[in-house]
Amino acid sequence: MRRLVPVGGVWLFSSASPHSRALPLPVSHSSSSALGGNMSSAVNSGRASVIGSLLALLLPISGIIATVHLSTPPVMEAEIKKAISIPCVPKISIPNTLKYIQWFVMEKNNRQRIYFQDMEASSIDVDTGYTHRISVDKNYSLTIDPVKLEDERNFVCQVGAGSTGSGEATTLLKVYGAAETPQIQKNDVAISVMEKSPAEVAQCITRNGYPVPKITWYKDSNPLQVTSQINNKMYATFQATQEASGLYTISSRLYYLPEKKDKDSKFYCEVSYRMPTGVEKEESERINISITYPTENVEIQIRPRMLKEMDNMTLECQSDGSSSVEYTFYRQLDGVIEDIDSQGNTAVINGVTRSDSGVYGCRVLDLDLLLDQIYNNVTVTVNYLDPIVLKPKAPHILTVGDKNVSISCEAGASQPTKAAWTKHKKTIVSSRNVLHLPVVTYNDAGNYSCKVTMPSVKNMSRQKTISIVVKGPPQVNCAMETFHNNGPHVNLTCVFKGYPMPKVACNGEKEPTLKYHHQKNYVVSELILPLTVEELKLTCNGTNALGSKAHSVTLERGSLLVSTTGPSTTDMSHAKSSGGVVIVVIIVCILLIAILGAVLYFLYKKGKIPCGRSGKQNIAQPEVHDNSVVEAKDNQKVPEETMLLQGVNGEKKPPNHQGEEGRCRPSE
Template sequence: MSSAATPGPASVSGSLCLTLITLILPIPGISATVQVSTPPVVEAELEKPISIPCVPEISTPSRMRYIQWFVMEKNNRQRIYFQDGKSSTIDNDTDYTDRITVDKNYTLTIDHVKLGDERTFLCQVGAGPAGSGEATTELKVYDAPEMPEIFRTDTSISVMKKSPAEIATCRSRNGYPAPIITWYKDRTPLQAASKANDKMYIVPQTTQEPSGLYTISSTLYYLPEKKDKDSKFYCEVSYRMPQREDKMKESDRISVSITYPTENVEFLIQPSVLKETDTMMMECKSDGSSSVVYTFYRVLDGMNEEEVLDGTDNTMEINGVNRMDSGVYGCKVLDFDVPDEFYSNQTVKINYLDPIALIPEGPYNFTEGDRNVKVYCNAQGSQQTSVVWTKHKKTVVSSTNGLRLPVVTFDDSGNYSCNVTIPSVPHLTRQRVISIIVEGPPQVNCTEKTFHKNGPHVNLTCVFKGFPASEVTCNVKKAPIIRHHPQNNYIVVSELILPLTMKVLSVTCNGTNVHGSNAHSFTVHRELMGVPTTGHPTPDVSHSRSSGGVVIVVIIVCILLLAILGAVLYFLYKKGKIPCGRSGKQDISRPDAHDNIVVEVKNDQKVPEETVLLQGVNGEKKLASDQ
């Protein structure tokens, strides 16, 4: 007889049915039974504790007499525990003497489960006149295996082989029961057979260690293809743990050395754009992985012949190429796994740019005033050139091959650079510098400036342009200070500082070179600059003509502003906006009287400008009639 049972703390597997054994004792007038239930199967993890419940059911009230736990040794029972009333005994000299306990509910607990515990346990309950009953439980033991290890073959595998080759071996140790190994390629499981064939198979092996645990291994044999050169192989070990929990562990991923023959050859040249003096690098690439021999060659011009070049493995370089190195270059590959040779080549063009030619060649000496002067610059090259003329290395003066000066001036003197490039070829450029000299008689531009330093002085400065550089003299005893321009050798600056001790100062400075001369005369009037003609001027009286003119302009502007102000006040007065009597007097004792004061100036009175301005602005002076 069987019935459903509620498992205790132990893990239960298999059917939920519980084994029931019923013993009916024929007692006159009474039909009493004892039923015992235990889980059919209990799963335990190695070295962990496990509990097996035992639940008795007695049909009539009866006092319990005893309970016993047995283990099955083949077809024999071996008792490991006995309890009668309040006394209990763990049997000696058994595998469980030191590892079991039984609680008040008759549940058996086993500590440190071993592989030898995978056997049948029996619980028996006796109830006196009601008889006795018993039930059995199968204990299953599990242990997780170690991480799988993978060992790949040390030799390369050719895709030219006709049968599968050994790829790798996977091994996992100390599992229980024996786990299962599955092979993968790029996360795709390999459905490998265990028998040899012409595509793929595995050779499994299982070994039980002295401990009773299992070590399993699996060797994969596989016929690779070229597409497998980047594939990753690995293995997975799957196993079961208590509670019907399926788990797995993965090995490391490995690559397999696969050799395959050449199918295509690529010939590369660096840099992609070459010019004279460059180093040309050549490289030959084969898409195969088997052993090959590389040969570099050049096709001779006008001949269907090849000149073999010395290379190193699959590379070669030619230093300092020139235009004569242009031509067809290539490489060929000999693969011992296939009968054919493979070729690839390119046409190489070495770019060049010849030295610059100038028309006319020079020297470039011109006279100030010359017209329509032209200098042409050009260079022959392997491709279309670009020409730019610059002055002083930065100012672009022409973007064509012709430098044109419509009218030559001294400012056209200097160094000019002709730069010729091939735009499509980086760093291929030529440069040539010419010096243009403009000759002519001096041109003069002078300025005068007065100042006061321990008395009035005047600074007379002249700039002479001419080539050769002008020699400057002035008709005074003091020699001028001469400065030559740091960049333009045709410019000379003359500076002469003189005291103003005379009423009229007249000075003439003359610049002369081989082509002529030019002079400038200065006339400085002492009194026009506010400087007394006799005595010594005070330090705050020195004025130049330009500063006196500024004062006069300021006075005129002030007079105009005052006239406009008077017109506005008169207009307001006529409109009645200003409450003034005809006498023109106001009571200035009121706080706002100052804002409405009008200044009246008669024609026969001479009022200084400063007085009028102060009255108009401040409104604090009284009229003559009010004083």
């Protein structure tokens, strides 16, 4: 079946199946005015007729319709002074048929073209508000840079595709401007908490925002639930002004009835406004409002907190009111109140003593209210630590052998104390206030210090030093050593302890080199002599009113014999040396006896010894000598040597000679 189909103003025949229907091809809806006046309607009609005829020959007989579609956002958001790109994406059913593209802006109900592009050239329309602010890229997107407030309007993208038709799409551009940081100005006039109605606290202003910004008031980070209705607690006024630029300035005044607790509160305002990225917020600086309030409480402080005698005491009075006040200080002693000189809210008492302890206070008079005076007081304690008292008192002279000697250290104080005894300033000998000596010896003599402290008060202590003297007869402790200095020498050093101080005398058989060192409670003597092979006798003697003590040393052929008059302490190294000589002599004697016994037994077995008393042979004891002989000072013989020699030369008969005299056992 053949039908007439209008194409571009020309009717063409088209064959179609009985179930298909012919659809009219779209024609351009652009008028000559819409094309910017560059093309006449006659030219458009001619071109459309030619293109339509060609298209009719190319279209399938089945009746497919050619179309032009544009893709662009219906709404876009932009920030003032920034750039924005509005996309325009054409979709044409017949490829390569695009002939032109145009951009328009809507001026009220009229269109104004701002850009045109065809297959040959492109141009930006002159004498528009966009002549120097727009550009179009190869994808036909329109870029506006920078965006202005007047750009909040509709933008139209139009595309023509010849006989295929044309299409257009509209985008509404919404514009936003960031408001400036809010400025807060507080009211310099102080507000009394005694007022009955709210007063203006501060004003908040923010400028150049679009659309109209919003202001919110805060106190201590908490939003205030303000209302525009005047009331007796809190309200705010708001005013919006549109500037010549079209942007808005917003101001708000906060009216508030403060309380005393608001004296430390922080007030500020916040502006919020809409932006393409969402809602933005900015805060003003924080301010304290000026508030006046009467005095309700008074506090008095003492410095230093822990007082001790001779400190300078400072009394400071503080009131919690904002009004001008007068301060008066007083002292209460034995029920009598006396005023104290002061300067403002401070009073100073220099060099306090324990008698200054008592009740101190201050009175406050609020000059604005002239109410009754408000006062407060505090009890002051001046700490003290008396000089140390020792029991028994000096002199501390003890005797060697005294038992359970105690010296107590006491000091009167305003608070609990602690005491400790030290010797020679460093060694702690007692952590209590009593120095106890179970048995007195010379080692207990010396300087002792008792220190009493008050732990609760810094730098408060007393100290007293005593000297303990231990009296008694001299005691001696000697040591001997040898050294080489152009030959061997011997040095005898003796320490004599005792009180009164011993007088020491040392001598030797030869002229010695003698030195004395006098120390407290003891004397040190040094006796130095050349060491020869002859026998030397060295003696040191110490004497005081309570007795004497001597120390003697005998040197014979290189060996040392140490002896003292009365009990004394000798040098252990020399005692070991003398004892070693005796041990060596005893061992040698035992060995000789063992050898002699073996020889006698051997001769007896061999029959070399004749039977009978007359047949005994006299075996003389060989003399045993050592180059070093230790002799006691009293010339007594060593008993060990006597007993050892009796086993060889005595009259005792050996076991095999018991029985009849002269009888012999036959040899084996």
